[in-house]
Amino acid sequence: MTGTTTVPVGPSGGRARTGELLLEVDDLHVEFRTRSGVVNAVNGVSYTLAERQTLAILGESGSGKSVSAQAIMGILDSPPAVITGGGIRFQGEDLLTMAEEDQRKVRGPGISMIFQDALSSLNPVYSVGYQIGEMFRAHRGTSKKDAKQKAVELMDRVRIPAAAQRVNDYPHQFSGGMRQRVMIAMAIALDPRILIADEPTTALDVTVQAQVMDLLKELQQDTGMGLILITHDLGVVNEVADDVAVMYAGKIVERGTVDDVFTDAAHPYTEGLMASIPQIEAKGGRLRPIVGQPPNLAAIPSGCPFHPRCARRRLGAEAAPGRECATDVPPLRLVAPGREAACHYSEEVLGV
Amino acid sequence: MSEPSTGATAASAEPAASAGSTASQAAAGGASTRGALGETLLEVKGLKKHFPLTRGVVLKRTVGHVRAVDGVDLTLRRGETVGLVGESGCGKSTVSKLLVALEKPTDGSIVYKGRDVTKLSKRGLKGYRREVQIIFQDPYASLNPRMTVGDIVAEGWSVHADIAPRKGRLQRTQELLERVGLNPDYVNRYPHQFSGGQRQRIGIARALALQPEIIVCDEPVSALDVSVQAQVVNLLEDLQDDFGLSYLFIAHDLSVVRHISDRVAVMYLGSVVETGTDAEVYGAPSHPYTQALLSSVPLHEPKLRGQRDRILLSGDVPSPANPPSGCRFRTRCWKAQDICAEEPPALVDRGQGHPAACHFAEARPAVVEGR
Numbered sequence: 001m002t003g004t005t006t007v008p009v010g011p012s013g014g015r016a017r018t019g020e021l022l023l024e025v026d027d028l029h030v031e032f033r034t035r036s037g038v039v040n041a042v043n044g045v046s047y048t049l050a051e052r053q054t055l056a057i058l059g060e061s062g063s064g065k066s067v068s069a070q071a072i073m074g075i076l077d078s079p080p081a082v083i084t085g086g087g088i089r090f091q092g093e094d095l096l097t098m099a100e101e102d103q104r105k106v107r108g109p110g111i112s113m114i115f116q117d118a119l120s121s122l123n124p125v126y127s128v129g130y131q132i133g134e135m136f137r138a139h140r141g142t143s144k145k146d147a148k149q150k151a152v153e154l155m156d157r158v159r160i161p162a163a164a165q166r167v168n169d170y171p172h173q174f175s176g177g178m179r180q181r182v183m184i185a186m187a188i189a190l191d192p193r194i195l196i197a198d199e200p201t202t203a204l205d206v207t208v209q210a211q212v213m214d215l216l217k218e219l220q221q222d223t224g225m226g227l228i229l230i231t232h233d234l235g236v237v238n239e240v241a242d243d244v245a246v247m248y249a250g251k252i253v254e255r256g257t258v259d260d261v262f263t264d265a266a267h268p269y270t271e272g273l274m275a276s277i278p279q280i281e282a283k284g285g286r287l288r289p290i291v292g293q294p295p296n297l298a299a300i301p302s303g304c305p306f307h308p309r310c311a312r313r314r315l316g317a318e319a320a321p322g323r324e325c326a327t328d329v330p331p332l333r334l335v336a337p338g339r340e341a342a343c344h345y346s347e348e349v350l351g352v
Numbered sequence: 353m354s355e356p357s358t359g360a361t362a363a364s365a366e367p368a369a370s371a372g373s374t375a376s377q378a379a380a381g382g383a384s385t386r387g388a389l390g391e392t393l394l395e396v397k398g399l400k401k402h403f404p405l406t407r408g409v410v411l412k413r414t415v416g417h418v419r420a421v422d423g424v425d426l427t428l429r430r431g432e433t434v435g436l437v438g439e440s441g442c443g444k445s446t447v448s449k450l451l452v453a454l455e456k457p458t459d460g461s462i463v464y465k466g467r468d469v470t471k472l473s474k475r476g477l478k479g480y481r482r483e484v485q486i487i488f489q490d491p492y493a494s495l496n497p498r499m500t501v502g503d504i505v506a507e508g509w510s511v512h513a514d515i516a517p518r519k520g521r522l523q524r525t526q527e528l529l530e531r532v533g534l535n536p537d538y539v540n541r542y543p544h545q546f547s548g549g550q551r552q553r554i555g556i557a558r559a560l561a562l563q564p565e566i567i568v569c570d571e572p573v574s575a576l577d578v579s580v581q582a583q584v585v586n587l588l589e590d591l592q593d594d595f596g597l598s599y600l601f602i603a604h605d606l607s608v609v610r611h612i613s614d615r616v617a618v619m620y621l622g623s624v625v626e627t628g629t630d631a632e633v634y635g636a637p638s639h640p641y642t643q644a645l646l647s648s649v650p651l652h653e654p655k656l657r658g659q660r661d662r663i664l665l666s667g668d669v670p671s672p673a674n675p676p677s678g679c680r681f682r683t684r685c686w687k688a689q690d691i692c693a694e695e696p697p698a699l700v701d702r703g704q705g706h707p708a709a710c711h712f713a714e715a716r717p718a719v720v721e722g723r
Contacts, residue, residue: 060577175668176440205439205604207665210648214664232578235650238657259654276582278611280649281656283630286589287611289582293547 019051020091022193022226023072023111028086030067033079039297041067043250044086049194049226054217056229056241056258058273062294064250065230069196072228073113074103091193108139112187116199118179122171128155128182129167135189154185158215177208181215188219195220196228201236213240234277238262246270249295249305252332256339266341266350268310303327304343312345320344389431393565393598394451394484396426399460401446405673418673420446422622423460425699426600428566433592433599435613435630437606437645441669442619444602448570451600452486453477482512485559489571491551495543501554502539505529508562515563528557533587549580556587566598573608585612606649610634618642621680622672624699628706636715638704641681643716679710687712 030042042064049055059065070076072088074095088095090110095103115121123131132154133147142150148167155163158181171179180200187195197216201209217240220227229241237244237258244261246254246269254267265271272290292309295301307313307325315326322328323344335346343349402417421443428434438444449455451462453469462469469480488494495504505525509516516524526536532553543551552572559567569588573581585608591597603609609616610630617627618639626639637643644663651657665684670676676683682692687710697709704715 060579177668206606206648206650207439207644208668209650210662210664213650233650234578234652238652238654239650262652262654273578274652276579277652278582278585278607280607280610280634280646281651281653283610287582287586289586290579291583293549293580294577 019053019224021048021050022091023049023228024087024089025068025072026087026089028068028071028088029084030064030071030076030081031084032081037298040300041081041250041297042071043300045247045250045252046086047245047252047255049228051193051226052220052224053243054220054227054229054241056231056237056244057247058231058234058237058244059247060232060294062249062297063247064297065247066198067250068247069113069198069228069230073111073196074107075113108135109190110192111194111196112190112192113196113198114180114183114187114200116202118176118183118203119171121183122179124171127168127170128174132182132186132189135186139190150189151185154189155182157188158182158185158219160185176204177211180204180208180212184212184215184219188223188225191223192225194226194228196230198230199232200229202231202233209236216240234262234273246273249300250297251305251342252340253306253343254339254341255332260336260339264350266335266339266346267306267343268312268349269306271349272309272311301326304330312349314345389429389596391430392427393430393465394426394428394600395461395463396424396447396451397461397463399424399426399447399450399462400458401443401450401455402458416673418671419622419675420672421450421457422672422675424619424622424624426617426624428598428600430565430598431592431596432614433601433612435609435616436600436602436619437604437609437616438619439604439645439669441621441672443622443672444619445570447619448486448568448600448602451568452484453481478511482508482515482562483565484568485562485564485566486568486570487552487555487559487572490575491548491555492543492575494555495551497543500540500542501529501534501546502526504543504554505539505557505561508558512562516561525557525561528560529554531560531591532557533583547580549576549584552576552584553587556584556591560591560595563595564597566600568600568602570602571604572601574603574605581608588612606634606646618645621669621675623680623709625681625710626706626708627699632706636705636717638702638706638713638715639681639708639710640685640687640712642708681710 025045025047028042028045032039032041045068047055057065071083083096090106093106095106129148129151132151136142136147136150152163152167155167160166160178160181174182201212204212213236216227231237241258244258245252246267248269254261254265254270261270265274275288276290278284278287290309295305301308303324303326310325313325315324319325325344330342330344332340332342335341336350399421400423401421402419404414405416405418406412407415424447426434436444436447446455450457457470464480472480502525505528506521509521525539529538530536534550534553546554573584576584589612592599601609601612613630615628616630616633617624618633620641626633626637626642633642634646637646644665647660647663667684670683678694679692679697682688691711697711699707699709701707702713704713
């Protein structure tokens, strides 16, 4: 899976993107060593991100989607978290082998991240202008006065009304959508090459969500940055992303363009997710949920981690040799042009 | 009646199915004594709840009111699901608290089976609270961590002892757990031993234990993962069919509300702006706010992407402590004219087929229909 270049955009997408490869995550493993045992949060995740590309990482809670992003940002709580293997290369340099201070110098202006909960991600005792300006003071050595000036410019850029007056306001004086804009302003302050958005709109109402997603898209068009969008919302993925990687139990189980994956899933988990959500366009029949609960990451099922919940699993004599769902781990493999899935029977799921 | 299974640890589907019928007979109790489907159970008229804003610690002066709910009309018929949608802060959760009599309304009436709940005596309220149960949003905060699952489900019977004779309570509890798709052997476990979806099932079993007529579901699936959310939605639908329940389903997820509801009411800043059947509200939204709301929902089919006109609302919801004059939505509305600031629009049908509170209501297909 290493060195897999990004999948070409299908003609239906029509979303222009080519460019230099920014980020390569290669067989990343993260585990949490707790007193009650080892929790395997990320088990061999690989992906790449190019300039102007929007990659969505889709998964439910506990799928490892946020942990892998935190590993890239170097903000894992360790201990208990330990990166046990793999590499993270930003513009060709492996971040994990660097000294910590060097990592900071690379990440500071290069990669930034926004979080779900804007209120708890901002410091309540500093004005937003001070917090946005901190980026310039810490990484560029800008003076306090100039930093505040830049903060006003950034607040204008993320379309916070009356930025010059509001620069001295505190986070609690802003609404949820505006706080998220403040965070975006901080994140884009140093013109990063990569922006990681971890559930950026989950706490927001739909009308505000649409505003924030539009803003992110527009900023991406202006700056050409790569965007990693971590979410559990299939609708947001469809509206915003070019490519999608579906995660389950710390692994990528399916990957491809959004158009391909959402039109015809190649992994039973993706297929199950699609059938689980009600449509807004029409009143459908009964929902077809995935049975059971997401796995416990301290005791991930053997073989394919999805097999206990899978409607298409083949066990024992039913299975093809070497493709027993409960014992043989399915590798993430090319199942159709530009499509990868980690299922022994993807061809059946796809119906090809 | 399918897939109420909860993974490797829980009961398989078949015993749950067979036990379901016995539990349904037991729990529905006097199903035969119930009225006909479609009869009006609950009628809410002009419901208001204003929370005082105070200043000062010792001498509290009231300096204003937050008009959380400001004139809501709703009707709930037997066996029906009414969806209440709106964004955060629109007052939908306050409505749910008023309906289960956890808050006293400032004004307006809640008429349940012909009697005004706001004027009920203590004893009358006790009976009302048994018949109108609630399921909360957060399955982590709404279950007492120091009580076993069995005690949580059976707690209501200590107040309403007539429903379950003391002797058969354990068995009844187990039947209820089985009915909501949990392993009946788990009665002695504690809430922390369950996942979010399973906890929500415990909350549902607790509501069912008192054989309610109405269950107010306050965001019952918003805290759950997509795959588990569908299981709980299906369970709620099955229980409705089996027990003849009526739901008031409060949520901000427009797709889920459409899926489960027979009729839908859209709230904005304390009042209902549009109401109708799901097909009317979603197929021909006629209030500008509903149109904007529906056009903002991200669609999850690639072929529908970019197929509709997005209405991007500017600005934020005004503060309910100081709402705009006239129409509440006029500050963000592209249709607003002078009359909107002067006269609050009534929630009536202006020729678009269903009631909408807009002077310039006009049906407009906001979402791509069909496929």
